[in-house]
Amino acid sequence: VYECVLTVTLTAKVGDKTLFLVEASQAGIFTIRGVPPEQMQPVIAINCPTVLFPYIRETLADAVTRAGFPPVHLAPISFEALYQQQLAQQQQPATTAVN
Secondary structure (H helix, E strand, C coil), X not given: CEEEEEEEEEEEEECCEEEEEEEEEEEEEECCCCCCHHHHHHHHXXXXXXXXXXXXXXXXXXXXXXXXXXXXXXXXXXXXXXXXXXXXXXXXXXXXXXX
């Protein structure tokens, strides 16, 4: 059993002034079975946030609209691409330190 929390901060600015700032967290409890331990991290980092994202997107859109601002609809996010980017960043300092 794993817990995943997805937090999104949404900031709207006009020039250098902040129009609004909304932050929301969406959590989920996931039971994951049949996945080898070496593949668990990608499942938690990619699949779990992918399940949670539509809910947090709806929460943010609702909060912004209820506050009287035009609706904000977040574009889909590729959590796989974010995970791959994070892996590349983690490996880069190790490669630089060796050189």
